[in-house]
Amino acid sequence: MNDTKTQLVDKTVTGNYFEDFALGQEIVHATPRTVTVGDVSLFTALYGSRFAVQSSDAFAQKIGYPRSPIDDLLVFHVVIGKTVPDISRNAIANLGYAEFRFLAPVYPGDTLASTSTVIGLKENSNKKSGNVYVRTTGRNQRGHPVLSFARWVMVNKRDANAPAPTPIVPDLAASIESETLGAALPALDLADYDYALAGSPKRWSDYEVGEKIDHVDGQTIEEAEHQLATRLFQNTARVHFNQHVEGKGRFGRRLVYGGHIISIARSLSFNGLANAFHILGLNGARHVAPSFAGDTIYAWSEVLDKAELPGRSDVGALRLRTFAVKDRACADFPGIKSDGSHEDGVVLDMDYWVALPR
Incomplete structure (x- = not known):
């Protein structure tokens, strides 16, 4: 009986707590997600977005896209959603984002996957939680980056008495230089x-x-x-x-x-x-x-x-x-x-x- 219980516990996960993270840690997130026109329809039903390029294949093709691209924020949500079980399942709050760039267009039928690197850790003064800083990259099925961003999350500690890591807060740019933008747009007419x-x-x-x-x-x-x-x-x-x-x-x-x-x-x-x-x-x-x-x-x-x-x-x-x-x-x-x-x-x-x- 005891062996069975242990085996069951070993087969489930409760997510990472603050003390489980380490600076420089690389995390490959499950599960790859193929984005479909069904996802686009549900996204539209939830938010009512009306931007023409993301709404109409005919409109998008007329100005130089092969078809209507996936809404930028749907791409973001899919990429960040992959990271949640590993990074923020036990989060108190998602605190912010920085250095956030769209790198390539995404189209229906593309498959997205995410990886993250821990770039900073800082325990909070209450000793019950800490802030975890990560840099995440979303890639398509060809391995090409489509989105990159840093974010920081307040995560609970499993054990308030667990020793705190040396606090490291990454130096993130206050803004993105405009000359580095625009790669996610094809040549348009x-x-x-x-x-x-x-x-x-x-x-x-x-x-x-x-x-x-x-x-x-x-x-x-x-x-x-x-x-x-x-x-x-x-x-x-x-x-x-x-x-x-x-x-x-x-x-x-x-x-x-x-x-x-x-x-x-x-x-x-x-x-x-x-x-x-x-x-x-x-x-x-x-x-x-x-x-x-x-x-x-x-x-x-x-x-x-x-x-x-x-x-x-x-x-x-x-x-x-x-x-x-x-x-x-x-x-x-x-x-x-x-x-x-x-x-x-x-x-x-x-x-x-x-x-x-x-």
Whole structure:
């Protein structure tokens, strides 16, 4: 009987805790995922994204794509979802991202897999958890990198008395240099870009640094939808699913996956940025506060910078700072207080580059 119990325990995993990680550790994540048009349809049903290039094969082919590419954030969610069982299954929170670059387009039928390297560790002062810093690369079936990013996660300790590692916090770039962006875009012929079908006549030149855009619409999070979305990405973090456990935790309920908020904000941004059809990269993103089912998410964006892309006359880059805010419309642009803290209701603060036709 005892041997049988031991054998059963050996065949299951509970995920890594803070003390299980080591600097320089290389992790190959299960399971490769072939992304299909079915995944795209469900992603659209969950977030309502309307960007024309990702919605229409005919539109995409007319400007130089072989077919409509997979939405950038669906690629991100699949790649990060692979990492969760090894890195953040026992996480308290996903804290942020940096040096986040899309490297190649992904199309229906492509298979994505992820690997990560631990680049930093720092125990928290309460001795019950610590921050784990990793760099993750997503590759397609040919082994070509399609996405690379760093992120840091607060992870529980299994044993509060376990010795702390030497604290190492990686030096991550505050922003991505614009001249390094654009590789994930094929050569495009935008002479036939149909602005009426795309939903807006506004091009790269129509936006000004300092301009603020209220995306107007709101989207309420449903309990079933945020869990369905998280399962779609094969993200196994129990804080999103297990009410039996989370009901006894500090919030008394399941947390919404942070990427769900990112996707809602991106979808809402169509109203005002309809031609920002590709995310070039993220300079950084912070999940400022938790979100729960029943919250209604609004969003607004500020244009932080504009840049030409080397060797490209077809598209230009806008650097945006998008705030997602819960249960508060954004006509007054809620963001940062005078003391540097976030205003009430802000749940996401995201700094990123997008491409628009010139």
